[in-house]
Amino acid sequence: MIILWTDSLIFLLVLVSIASFFYVLHKPQWQRPLEKIVRNKTGMLSLLVLLFFISIGLLDSLHFKSNQSNSHEIISVLDYCADTIKSHSEKTYSAPFATHLYSKEIILGDNGSKHWAHPRLVYGGAHLQHPESEYKKDIALKTFIGFAKSSLIFVLIGAVCFATARFMDKTIVLNSVGKALLLLTFVLFTSSYTLIYLSSYYHVMGTDKVGEDVFYQAIKSIRTGLVIGFLTTLVMLPLAIVFGIMAGFFRGWVDDIIAYIYTTLNSIPSVLLIAASILMVQVYVANHPDSFTNPLLRADMRLLFLCLILGVTSWTGLCRSLRAETLKLREMEYVQAAQALGVKRAMILYRHILPNVMHIVLISVVLDFSSLVLAEAVLSYINIGVDPTTYSWGNMINNARLEMAREPIVWWSLTASFLFMFSLVLAANLFADCVSDAFDPRRSRT
Amino acid sequence: MIYYIIHRFLYAFPLLMGVNILTFVLFFVVNSPDDMARMQLGQKHITQQAINIWKQQHGYDLPLIWNEKADNPIAETIFYQKSVHLFVFDFGISDSGRNIGADIKQRMWPSLAVALPSLVIGLFVNISLALMIVLFRNTYLEHLGIMLCVMLMSISGLFYIIGGQFLLSKILLLVPISGFDSGVNGIKFLILPVLIAVISGIGSGVRWYRTLFLEEVEKDYVRTARAKGLSETQVLFKHILKNAMLPILTGIVVILPLLFMGSLLTESFFSIPGLGSYTIDAINRQDFAIVRSMVFLGSVLYIIGLLLTDISYTLVDPRVRLS
Numbered sequence: 001m002i003i004l005w006t007d008s009l010i011f012l013l014v015l016v017s018i019a020s021f022f023y024v025l026h027k028p029q030w031q032r033p034l035e036k037i038v039r040n041k042t043g044m045l046s047l048l049v050l051l052f053f054i055s056i057g058l059l060d061s062l063h064f065k066s067n068q069s070n071s072h073e074i075i076s077v078l079d080y081c082a083d084t085i086k087s088h089s090e091k092t093y094s095a096p097f098a099t100h101l102y103s104k105e106i107i108l109g110d111n112g113s114k115h116w117a118h119p120r121l122v123y124g125g126a127h128l129q130h131p132e133s134e135y136k137k138d139i140a141l142k143t144f145i146g147f148a149k150s151s152l153i154f155v156l157i158g159a160v161c162f163a164t165a166r167f168m169d170k171t172i173v174l175n176s177v178g179k180a181l182l183l184l185t186f187v188l189f190t191s192s193y194t195l196i197y198l199s200s201y202y203h204v205m206g207t208d209k210v211g212e213d214v215f216y217q218a219i220k221s222i223r224t225g226l227v228i229g230f231l232t233t234l235v236m237l238p239l240a241i242v243f244g245i246m247a248g249f250f251r252g253w254v255d256d257i258i259a260y261i262y263t264t265l266n267s268i269p270s271v272l273l274i275a276a277s278i279l280m281v282q283v284y285v286a287n288h289p290d291s292f293t294n295p296l297l298r299a300d301m302r303l304l305f306l307c308l309i310l311g312v313t314s315w316t317g318l319c320r321s322l323r324a325e326t327l328k329l330r331e332m333e334y335v336q337a338a339q340a341l342g343v344k345r346a347m348i349l350y351r352h353i354l355p356n357v358m359h360i361v362l363i364s365v366v367l368d369f370s371s372l373v374l375a376e377a378v379l380s381y382i383n384i385g386v387d388p389t390t391y392s393w394g395n396m397i398n399n400a401r402l403e404m405a406r407e408p409i410v411w412w413s414l415t416a417s418f419l420f421m422f423s424l425v426l427a428a429n430l431f432a433d434c435v436s437d438a439f440d441p442r443r444s445r446t
Numbered sequence: 447m448i449y450y451i452i453h454r455f456l457y458a459f460p461l462l463m464g465v466n467i468l469t470f471v472l473f474f475v476v477n478s479p480d481d482m483a484r485m486q487l488g489q490k491h492i493t494q495q496a497i498n499i500w501k502q503q504h505g506y507d508l509p510l511i512w513n514e515k516a517d518n519p520i521a522e523t524i525f526y527q528k529s530v531h532l533f534v535f536d537f538g539i540s541d542s543g544r545n546i547g548a549d550i551k552q553r554m555w556p557s558l559a560v561a562l563p564s565l566v567i568g569l570f571v572n573i574s575l576a577l578m579i580v581l582f583r584n585t586y587l588e589h590l591g592i593m594l595c596v597m598l599m600s601i602s603g604l605f606y607i608i609g610g611q612f613l614l615s616k617i618l619l620l621v622p623i624s625g626f627d628s629g630v631n632g633i634k635f636l637i638l639p640v641l642i643a644v645i646s647g648i649g650s651g652v653r654w655y656r657t658l659f660l661e662e663v664e665k666d667y668v669r670t671a672r673a674k675g676l677s678e679t680q681v682l683f684k685h686i687l688k689n690a691m692l693p694i695l696t697g698i699v700v701i702l703p704l705l706f707m708g709s710l711l712t713e714s715f716f717s718i719p720g721l722g723s724y725t726i727d728a729i730n731r732q733d734f735a736i737v738r739s740m741v742f743l744g745s746v747l748y749i750i751g752l753l754l755t756d757i758s759y760t761l762v763d764p765r766v767r768l769s
Contacts, residue, residue, distance in 0.1 A: 264464035267752075269744035271710060275729045276472050276737055283477045283485045370600065377602045382710060382726055397604050404612055418605055426600040433596065 002063045002074055004300045006227050006307075010061050013234055024358075033359070036438040041177050043434025045184050049427035052188055053222055060223040074296050078223075082216055084200050088123035090211035093403075096412050097202045099125035099135055124203045142198055150193035154186055206412035208399065218416045220391035225424060227303060228310065228376045228386075229369040235311025236368075240318035241361065245353055247319070248326025249345075255323075262316040270313040271382070277309045278302075278384040299387035306379070306386060310372060318364045325357050359439040366435050370428040377421065393417040447760065454756050458749045462533070465745040469738055470529045479506035479524070482734060486541065504541060504735075528738070537739040542731065546739050549724065556626055557708030557720030560636060564643035565705065568651060569698070571644055573687075576655035580663065581682055591652075598649030606646040607715045614638055624716040639716045643709065658693055662686045692762060700755045703747035707740075 024030040037043050060078040079086060093102035100118035107119050120131070128134050165172050174182065195215070198204050205214040247258040265273075281302065285292055292298040329335060330353070338348050379385035380394025381401075388395060400413035483497040483506070501507040508524050531538065537546035579591040615623035621638045662668065663686060671681045708722035717723065721740070728736035 260460065260464065263752075264461050264468065264745075267461055267745040267748040268465055268468070268741055269704075269707065269748070272725065272737065272741045272744055275725075276469065276741060279729065279732055279734065279737065280472055280476050282732070283481050286485050287477070287481045374602050377604055378711060381604060382714075383730055393602075397602075397608075401604075401608055404608060404616070409612075414605075414608065418601075421602060422600055425602075426597060429596050429600050 002065060004061075004063055004074075004297070005304050006231065006300055007061045007063060009231055009234060009304070010058070010227065013230055014058070027355075029355070033438040037434055039177065040434045040438070041180055042430050043438075044177055044181055046427040046430035046434070048181055048184055049188070049423065050431060053424050053427070054226060056219065057223040057226040060220065074294070076223075078219070082219065085213050085216045088200075088203070088213060090121050090123065090203070090207045091119075092207070092209060092211050093410055094121055094124060094203060094207045094211075096204055096206040097124075097135075097139055098206065099128060099131035102410070121203075124207075125201065127201060139198075139202070142201060143194060146194035146197035147190055149197070150190040151186075153193070154189055205416040206410075208413055209403075214396075214413050214416045217391050217396055217413075218393070218420045221393045221396065221417070221420065222424070224303065224386055224390055224392040225373045225376060225421070228307060229372045229428075231304070231307040232310045232314065232372050233365050233368060235308055236315040236318065237361065237365070239311070240315040240322060240364075241354075241357075243315075244319040244322025245326050245349060245357065248323040249330055249349060249353060251327075258319070258323075262319055265313065266316045271379075271384075273313055274306075274309050274379060275382070275384045278306070281305050295389055299390045302387045303390060306376075310375070314368060314372075318361065318368075321360055321364070322357055325360055326353055329353055329356055363432070363436045363439055366428065366432040370425045370432065373421065373425055373428070377417075393421045450760065451753075451757060454753055458753065461749055462742075462746065465742060466529050466532065469741050470525055473734055473738055474524055474528075482506070485732065505538070528735075532739065532742045538735060540728070540735045541733045546736055550721065550739070550743065553719055553721050553724050554706045554708075555720075556718050557713065557722060558705055559632065560639050560643070560712060560716075560718055560720065561705040561708055563636065563640045564647075564709075565698070565701075567640060568644045568647045569694075572648060572651035572655055573694070575648065575652045576659055577682060577687065579652065579656050580659045580686070581678065583660075583663075592656075595649045595653050598645075599653070600649075601646075603646050603711055606642050607711060610638060610642040610645075611715065614641075624718075626716075626718045635716070635718075639712045639718065643712055655690075655694065658690045659686055662690050665689075695762065696755055696758055699758045700748075700751040702754065703750045704744070706747060707744055 025034070037047075056078065059081070060076045062077040063074050064076075066073045066075045091101060094100070095102060098121065100120055103118070104116055105119050106114050107117055108114055120126070125131050125135055125138070128138060162172065195204055199213070199215055203213050203215065205218065208214055208217065243258045243262070247255045285298065285302075292301065335348060335352050338352055343351075376385055376392060377394035377397055380392055381398050383398075385394050386392045396413055396417040400410065400417070403410035403413065479501055480497055483500040484492060487496060487500060498507065505527060506524060508527065528538065535547065537550065540546050540549075575591070579588055582588050582591075611623055614620050615638065621634055623638075625635050626632060627635055667689075668681060668685055671685050672678075676684070706721065707725075708718075708720040710722040710726055712718070713720045713722035714726045724736070725740050727733075728740070
């Protein structure tokens with residue numbers, strides 16, 4: 001078991017969020033918004049999709065040393081599960097579900113003759129004798145088998161749950177949100193099962209330039225996207241909360257200094273600040289090659305640093321709105337009363353101000369998440385994002401953008417990264433809408 | 447009024463000084479000039495002599511902030527030569543030996559040629575669509591519109607550019623795929639970048655303007671206007687749009703100066719010789735002098751934008767007190 005820096009922070013974040021979820025669960029002021037979120041169908045469905053992505057990301061964050069004797073690679077649980085897909089690498093490009101390579105080569109026939117054709121893939125559709133005639137039927141059959149198996153498993157699990165509930169004299173009644181959630185779980189479960197089943201026979205999303213499975217790359221990229229989205233907030237929140245509340249509460253020279261700091265940081269275009277910092281890290285790494293021997297560790301440090309610098313550039317917005325809210329709150333009667341009763345200022349901040357700005361923090365965290373995932377792709381394109389060896393959607397797009405000019409075009413890398421990124425960001429955006437609706441005080445009575 | 451503007455203007459100096467110190471720390475203190483030289487020369491075993499020559503060529507062979515040997519201990523330092531000189535827009539020469547100031551002057555106009563039409567057309571499209579959605583509020587059309595906006599927002603800007611280039615230039619062959627030309631000949635090169643910039647901004651833009659309009663819709667004067675018997679469209683265009691123009695315009699003023707900086711992505715994909723592609727090239731070549739100049743230029747333009755916003759508030763809205 002090996003814990004990378006980002007891994008430990010991710011698990012810290014998971015623990016903190018679970019703890020704070022249970023903490024607010026019984027707070028009366030959180031009841032109504034939480035209930036509103038639970039009743040919102042779009043919100044719950046997008047939350048389920050997010051949780052699906054997060055669980056894949058968590059699987060990919062448990063690293064250990066590979067016990068295969070010849071290599072000392074650090075791999076994750078996800079790598080271990082997806083070992084078949086990972087090892088099925090071809091020579092170069094191949095289209096989704098292809099049985100032949102994208103490019104033509106000279107093939108030696110049995111009798112020594114040479115001809116110019118698309119060679120067969122080593123793994124994709126290798127079980128077929130006559131791929132031209134069989135493969136459409138085979139794909140349909142395999143898809144059906146995968147779907148049928150997974151539905152059977154799903155129904156069995158459902159039946160067991162139902163039976164346990166009956167056994168314990170409870171009946172499960174599903175409202176419309178529950179039904180929709182169940183349906184989406186079914187779709188997610190069967191489609192991922194079918195895809196995994198198919199991917200041991202074919203490359204469901206093709207292979208890239210060096211013959212690596214694109215489906216595998218897209219799945220591995222999930223962790224990078226999530227790390228960028230979540231760890232950045234971990235960096236940003238303490239800065240924004242501490243500075244924002246202090247500026248609003250103490251006013252005077254504290255406010256002046258904090259306002260000066262965030263205006264200065266804000267005035268630098270964030271892309272340039274990120275570029276400058278990443279260039280500096282590159283110089284540092286280039287001059288200290290001894291400290292970064294393992295490529296995975298190096299990539300991990302760069303990812304962590306990217307989160308750090310993104311956090312530094314993005315806390316200013318939240319800080320400003322927290323300052324404005326605190327300015328309002330400190331004039332409220334209950335804060336004035338606490339002050340008049342001689343409650344210590346630190347206590348007022350902790351007991352009265354902080355709980356009443358937490359909804360702004362939550363809204364901004366979910367709103368920022370999607371923009372951070374999108375920003376990662378852009379930054380990787382400019383070469384100031386994650387390490388080129390890290391799997392990420394940005395790197396996939398970056399490697400694939402020249403392939404559009406080829407004839408016939410290589411579209412699958414772009415499509416795969418588009419699909420994964422779009423579904424994650426869309427889910428995050430929809431959930432963010434639902435959360436900000438639920439916590440918006442102006443809509444409290446509807 | 448004049449006093450207020452001077453006050454705001456003076457506040458810009460400490461901000462720029464802060465930016466300057468931050469970039470100085472980032473570029474010279476975190477890594478010494480020796481480290482940069484080693485990175486630029488790129489070989490594993492370079493002699494100290496080679497490093498010294500490189501430093502001398504690029505003017506990095508001075509102490510950082512205090513030069514004991516020189517007659518003027520402050521002037522002959524890296525901080526003074528490289529950072530303080532930025533205040534008078536003396537950007538110096540880039541690490542590859544070109545004059546940065548001349549490059550910037552030449553390259554800001556192509557950036558503006560793309561960014562300005564994108565802003566104007568985008569504004570028009572976003573505001574009209576947002577008005578449409580507000581007009582049809584509480585109907586299925588509104589839900590559909592918002593849903594479409596969320597979907598448009600969830601697509602990375604890279605896909606808009608790649609998809610647009612592929613569809614319009616490669617399949618339909620309507621416009622050239624990339625390039626730039628000055629004057630009237632340049633228009634055909636500008637169509638696609640502007641179009642893509644507008645489309646990729648629709649999602650977030652329409653949602654933002656919609657919230658602005660919806661805030662106005664609930665106000666009392668709108669109810670009065672309706673009570674007078676005005677039709678919904680009249681209320682929308684004559685009252686709501688007029689009043690919402692204030693936050694819209696002041697929101698635009700702050701980004702006006704930044705239009706010169708151009709867009710990194712658009713310019714690099716369409717090979718437009720503007721400041722955005724200049725920056726990207728500098729980042730890829732690891733040309734620290736250019737990146738440092740662009741950081742400073744960007745913050746100057748942003749601070750000018752803030753100043754203009756303050757001034758325009760006082761000009762447009764008499765309720766704003768000058769303090």
